[in-house]
Amino acid sequence: MSHTNLNWVLENPYVQQWHIDKTHIDHYQHVNNVAYLSQVENLAWAHSNSLGLHFADYQALNRGMVIKRHELNYHLPTHLGDILECATWIVHCDNKLTLKRQFQFICPKRNKTVFDAVTTFVCVSLDTGAPKRMPKQFIDVYGKACIK
Template sequence: MPESLLPWRYQSPFIKSWQIDASHLDHYNHVNNVAYLTQVEALAWAHSNSLGLQFSDYQSLNRAMVIKRHELDYHLPSHEGDNLQCATWIVSCDNKLTLKRHFQFICERRQKTVFEALTTFVCVSLDSGAPKRLPEPFKEIYGNACIESSLQLQSTGEI
């Protein structure tokens, strides 16, 4: 099924496929919680890379976006053989210290959301770990990718 026909929460998702195999399962034969978090991290990095930010940019700017909070919602179990379409969006960016990403994983076979997450990231200095303001490249790249302004327009009916 074309990705555009899946029931995405927001428009224009960044998507990667994830084929579930035995290594992703827990003792209940469901996808393990840690496997979901591993996929969330990989998806966030893939999206950042696609936007033009690599880890080498983080190093040269002496900044990193680190996780402050995860909110995880497990809607349905996933099993070996399932193919999940995994999407992310930057849903808010304050252009100061924080940004939030939403994640949604849809099982192709069932056409249903199996997992969602909202992750809050805070900008820190790589060398000290102390909170630091977003550098200009982060503001520009992450800020431009943020769907917050279009969400506000959708909620007011302006689009």
């Protein structure tokens, strides 16, 4: 099943496949909650990179988008050998300090959402960690990628 035929909550997702291997499995024999969180981080970076923003840009601008809040919802367990279609969207960007990403992971063989999340990011100075306004490059990239 193509990721375009899945029941995404929003249109035009950025999607990557996640192949579940033994490193993702916990003592209950399903994917560990920390593995989902790690995949959320990997997906957010992959999307940012695809938009043209890389960590080197963050360093050159002395700015970063750091996590303020995660809202994680685990709907169904997933297991060794599963392949998940993992999507993200930027759903809010105030072009000042904050942005939000929405995530949805679907198991195509069940055609069900197994996980979803919303993460709130705040722009900070990399050298002090203090909140700082988004530089123009962030506004140009993240603001334009925002779907709402």
